[in-house]
Amino acid sequence: MTDTPRCEPEAAVVVRGLVTRFGGRVVHDGVDLVVGRGDVLGIVGASGSGKSVLLRAMLGLVRPAAGRVEVLGVDVRRATGALRTALERRRGVLFQDGALFSTLSVLENVKVPLRRFTRLPDRLLDEVARLRIRMAGLPDDAAYRRPAELSGGMRKRAGLARALALDPEILFLDEPTAGLDPIGAAALDRLVADLASMLGLTVVMVTHDLDSLLTVCTRIAVLAGRRIVICGPVDEVIASGHPWVKEYFHGPRGRAATRGRRQGE
Amino acid sequence: MSPSEPAAPPRSPRPTACDLAITPAQHSGIRWAPSGCWTLETLEQAERALAQTAGAPPAVLVLDLSSLVALDTAGALMLARAVRDARPAEIAIRGGTDAQRALVEAIRGRIEPSAPPAAERRRDIPGAALLARIGAAVIEAAAESGRQLGFLGRLLTTLPRLARSPRDWPIVPFVAHLERAGVDATPLVGLLSLMIGGVLAVLGADLLARFGAEIFTVNLVSFAFLREFGVLLAAILVAGRSASAFAAEIGSMKSREEIDAMEVLGLDPLERLVIPRIAALVLALPLLTVVADALGLLGGAIVSALLLDISPSLFMARLQEATELRHFATGLLKAPIFAVLIGLIGCFQGLQVEGDAESVGRRTTRAVVQAIFAVILADAFFAVLLLEIGL
Numbered sequence: 001m002t003d004t005p006r007c008e009p010e011a012a013v014v015v016r017g018l019v020t021r022f023g024g025r026v027v028h029d030g031v032d033l034v035v036g037r038g039d040v041l042g043i044v045g046a047s048g049s050g051k052s053v054l055l056r057a058m059l060g061l062v063r064p065a066a067g068r069v070e071v072l073g074v075d076v077r078r079a080t081g082a083l084r085t086a087l088e089r090r091r092g093v094l095f096q097d098g099a100l101f102s103t104l105s106v107l108e109n110v111k112v113p114l115r116r117f118t119r120l121p122d123r124l125l126d127e128v129a130r131l132r133i134r135m136a137g138l139p140d141d142a143a144y145r146r147p148a149e150l151s152g153g154m155r156k157r158a159g160l161a162r163a164l165a166l167d168p169e170i171l172f173l174d175e176p177t178a179g180l181d182p183i184g185a186a187a188l189d190r191l192v193a194d195l196a197s198m199l200g201l202t203v204v205m206v207t208h209d210l211d212s213l214l215t216v217c218t219r220i221a222v223l224a225g226r227r228i229v230i231c232g233p234v235d236e237v238i239a240s241g242h243p244w245v246k247e248y249f250h251g252p253r254g255r256a257a258t259r260g261r262r263q264g265e
Numbered sequence: 266m267s268p269s270e271p272a273a274p275p276r277s278p279r280p281t282a283c284d285l286a287i288t289p290a291q292h293s294g295i296r297w298a299p300s301g302c303w304t305l306e307t308l309e310q311a312e313r314a315l316a317q318t319a320g321a322p323p324a325v326l327v328l329d330l331s332s333l334v335a336l337d338t339a340g341a342l343m344l345a346r347a348v349r350d351a352r353p354a355e356i357a358i359r360g361g362t363d364a365q366r367a368l369v370e371a372i373r374g375r376i377e378p379s380a381p382p383a384a385e386r387r388r389d390i391p392g393a394a395l396l397a398r399i400g401a402a403v404i405e406a407a408a409e410s411g412r413q414l415g416f417l418g419r420l421l422t423t424l425p426r427l428a429r430s431p432r433d434w435p436i437v438p439f440v441a442h443l444e445r446a447g448v449d450a451t452p453l454v455g456l457l458s459l460m461i462g463g464v465l466a467v468l469g470a471d472l473l474a475r476f477g478a479e480i481f482t483v484n485l486v487s488f489a490f491l492r493e494f495g496v497l498l499a500a501i502l503v504a505g506r507s508a509s510a511f512a513a514e515i516g517s518m519k520s521r522e523e524i525d526a527m528e529v530l531g532l533d534p535l536e537r538l539v540i541p542r543i544a545a546l547v548l549a550l551p552l553l554t555v556v557a558d559a560l561g562l563l564g565g566a567i568v569s570a571l572l573l574d575i576s577p578s579l580f581m582a583r584l585q586e587a588t589e590l591r592h593f594a595t596g597l598l599k600a601p602i603f604a605v606l607i608g609l610i611g612c613f614q615g616l617q618v619e620g621d622a623e624s625v626g627r628r629t630t631r632a633v634v635q636a637i638f639a640v641i642l643a644d645a646f647f648a649v650l651l652l653e654i655g656l
Contacts, residue, residue, distance in 0.1 A: 102621035120308055128305070131342050134375050148620030167305060167337040198368040199337065 011070075012037045012170050012202040013058060018067035020053055027053050029226040031067070035219075037169075040196050040203040041231075042213045044248065045223035051206040052096070054223065055174055058204065059093060072170060089117045092168035096175050098159030100147040106133060106158045107143040113165040129165065136161035137187050153180045160188070164195070171195075173205035177212050185209060189216045210249075210257035222248075283307040283340070285314040286332075294325030294355075297347075300332035303340025311340060315347040326353035328369070330361025341372040349376060409617075416613045420543075423535050438541040446507040446542075447549025451556055453506075454499050458490075458557040461498060462564025465489055470573050479573050483583040486565030491592040495558035496550075497644055500603040503550055504636035508611035511542050512632035515615025516625040524616070534616075543608035550604035551597055558596065595656055599647055606639045 013035035020028045027050040035041045045051045056062045057069055060076035069076050074087045100109045110129040114120065120128075133143050136157040147155055156179065163171060176192070177185035189212045195201045196216075207213060213220060214234065221231040224244045230237055238249045238258060248254055283301035290296040297318065303311055326348065330336070348356060358366050427433060469485040515538055518524055524534050562584070569575040575583075614632035618624045 103623050114305075118305055118308070120305075124308055124312065127346075128308070128339050128342060131338065131372070131376065135338070140377075146621065148624075164338075167339060194367075194371065198364045198371065200364070 010037055011035060012039070012072060013204060014068075014070040015054075015058070016068050016070075018054070018057060018069060019065045020050070020057060020062055021065045026226060028057075028064075031223070031226075031228055033221055033228050033231060035202060035204055037202050038196070038200050040192065040216055040218045041205070042217035042220045043204065043206045043223060044208070044213065044220060046244070049223050050226070051223055052174055055172055055204070055206050059091075059172060089166060090169045091172065092163035092166065092170070093172045094156070094159045094163040094174060094176055096178070097152070098147065098155035100155060100158055100162070102147050105144050105146055106138070106150070106161070109147070109158060110162045110165050113162060117166055129161075132161040132164050133158070135164060135191065137184065137191065153184055156180065157184075157188070160191075167199065168201070170202040170204070173203065173207075175207055176205055177207065177209045185212065186215075188212075192216050210254055214257055283311050283314065285311075285317070287317065290325060290327045292325050293323070294327055295323040295353075296327040296329055297344075298329040298332055299340075299344065300334075302335040303333060303343065304335055304337045305339040308339055308343065311343045315343060318347050318351055320351075322352040322354065324353070325355045325357065326351060328356065328358045330358065330365050330369070333361055333365060336361070336365050336368060338368065338372060341368045342376065344369055345373040345376050348373065349378070412617075413609075413613055416616070417609060420535055420539060420609070423533060423540065427536060427540065433536070435537055435541040438537070439545050442542050442545035443549055445510070446503065446545050447552060450499075450503060450506055450549070450553060454502050454553050454557050455560045457502065458495065458498055458560040459564040459567075461494060462486060462490060462561035463568040464564075465494070465561075466565040466568035467572065470569070474573075480575065480579075480583060482569055482573060483565070483575065483580055484587045486569075487562060487584050487588045488592060490561035490565070491558055491588065491596050493596065493644070493648070495561055496554045496596045496599050496603065497640070498561075499550060499553040499557045499600070500607065500640045500644075501637055503546065503553065503604070504607045504640055505633055507542075507546060508607050508614075508632045508636035509629050511608065511611030512615040512618075512629045513625060515539075515612055516618035516628050519616060519618045520620060520622075520625060539608075539612040539616075542612055543605060546604035546608040547601045550607075551600040554597055554600045558593065591656055595647075595651055599644065603640050603643060606643060607636045610636045610639060 011034050013033070015031055015033040018028050018031040018033075019026070031054060033054075043051050043054060053062055057064055058071060058076065060069070063077065072087060072090055074083055076087070079087060100106070101112065104112070107126070107129050110132050111125050114125050114128060118125075130140070130143060134140070138154060138157050138161065142150065142154060142158070147158065150158060156176070160173075160176065163173075171192070173192070177188055180188060192203055192205075192212075193216045196203055203216075205212070205217070217234055219232060220234050220237040222229050222237065222242065222245055224242075230240055230242055230245060232240075237245060249258060283299065283303050286296075286298040286300065288296045288298070299311075299314075301307070328344065328348065358369055465486050466482055469482040470479055473479055473481050473485070515524075518538070524538075527534050527537060566577055566580045569580055570577055611632045614628040614635070618628050
């Protein structure tokens with residue numbers, strides 16, 4: 001592992017010895033991962049390697065068989081009461097298909113976290129929510145539509161608007177650019193990078209998009225064989241000799257994307 | 266800005282105060298110096314502080330961020346909005362970190378160019394909304410009746426094709442639905458019929474005893490159950506159980522695009538999903554009606570024996586004497602027709618589902634309500650018809 005353990009108080013996410021199991025199937029067997037504050041970490045791995053499960057474990061949605069997960073210094077499974085509420089206030093989550101509440105309009109969806117954690121009057125909530133919707137790249141008239149009336153890409157953006165509602169310190173994204181057109185995906189990449197630099201946001205994303213990995217992420221973690229096999233700065237990971245990483249970044253698609261990166265520099 | 270730049274201000278201190286100092290600046294300008302935490306928590310305070318900025322457009326507006334403790338996008342939104350509304354000829358953003366200045370600039374570029382219109386609240390003539398809703402409901406009801414008829418038509422056109430190719434008959438789903446809609450409903454239908462049969466006997470006995478005609482209780486129970494109650498009870502229970510199940514099953518398949526997947530593969534959803542369900546009901550409901558009839562009569566017999574001293578053998582003798590086969594037949598005749606109505610409505614509502622979870626719930630409810638309504642309406646129609654033709 002190229003990752004030198006950081007001083008833990010600085011870390012936004014600490015995963016130690018995580019083991020998850022579904023029935024007899026072992027998904028993770030001793031995953032160790034540290035995400036520093038301000039990092040934009042991309043988690044990659046083959047389909048079915050447990051990337052999404054790892055993300056869900058970081059959110060406290062999966063009960064690990066062993067190990068612990070701390071986000072912003074809070075143990076996500078054991079925290080209760082005020083500590084847990086504080087964590088919920090400081091994180092934002094975008095699920096794979098947006099996970100919008102289907103009975104509410106987009107605007108109402110974005111207002112749900114705002115209502116939960118603030119006591120602002122409706123007028124201000126509306127204004128903040130509309131800004132989020134614009135920031136996520138949706139047209140203004142999308143605010144009053146129901147999730148069922150949106151396309152998949154628009155649902156994803158609306159989900160991002162909701163994830164950003166509270167100006168979180170840490171953002172979890174599950175395949176943020178999957179299903180978006182290249183222009184939309186690039187805009188989303190740029191938005192995440194801007195937010196990360198302007199607000200000091202920490203971002204943890206599961207992605208297959210080589211372009212977002214290379215343009216947005218500052219670090220990459222590779223999940224293979226039930227563990228994190230390598231985690232480090234983007235260039236270091238690409239240059240590493242791990243066979244799976246080699247195939248991933250130096251296969252035909254990876255070569256095209258990395259070539260673009262070299263030319264851009 | 267590259268993401269590797271040092272992170273923006275530490276956001277750990279969360280004091281809940283923010284303020285704005287307004288001082289004149291050079292060149293007939295004005296200087297705004299926000300201080301404290303301009304974040305989501307202090308948004309209301311920030312808005313109040315900015316209320317004092319209203320006035321004539323200044324020539325130069327200097328936004329001095331140097332005394333800010335924290336700034337997030339919500340706070341930046343307030344500042345950007347106030348800057349927009351102040352309409353300065355020139356704007357200069359000073360102080361603060363690079364990230365904070367970039368944030369204010371980014372939000373300025375993203376807010377609406379002018380104040381948003383007040384929330385749309387249409388002022389209507391009183392009662393107009395109610396009228397409009399009634400009108401919309403009537404139009405929708407008419408359109409849905411049309412679609413339902415169209416559905417029946419499409420279903421009928423699949424039958425000849427299916428009749429020609431017995432290999433395509435959906436036997437396995439048919440049997441599965443027969444079990445779920447028929448066999449699994451038997452205990453409930455039986456128990457309820459037993460109890461209603463008993464209640465009918467008690468009511469009849471109470472009334473007929475005044476005329477010394479207790480023995481006609483047997484006529485009442487047999488006549489009512491065989492002609493009406495048996496089939497009606499079975500149909501209403503099946504409508505509650507199966508119409509809802511059909512609508513929910515097909516509806517969630519529709520919302521998960523399974524129906525579309527079938528059509529793309531050249532599988533007719535009517536043939537695969539609707540026909541086996543309706544066929545299962547057409548076979549199950551007459552059988553359930555027989556069960557209901559039998560247990561209704563049994564309930565009547567038990568109550569007669571306990572309360573009226575009509576022994577079971579007397580009950581049987583009286584039953585054979587008073588009741589003709591045509592009563593049983595008219596009851597049974599209605600069962601397949603009710604079954605078609607229930608299955609048709611359940612499956613149709615399932616296919617009307619669009620998108621969200623709420624739609625599945627709404628369509629399921631509508632399936633049950635309409636199925637029960639249709640059964641009772643059809644029963645009333647049959648009662649009059651059969652009386653007129655003397656059956």
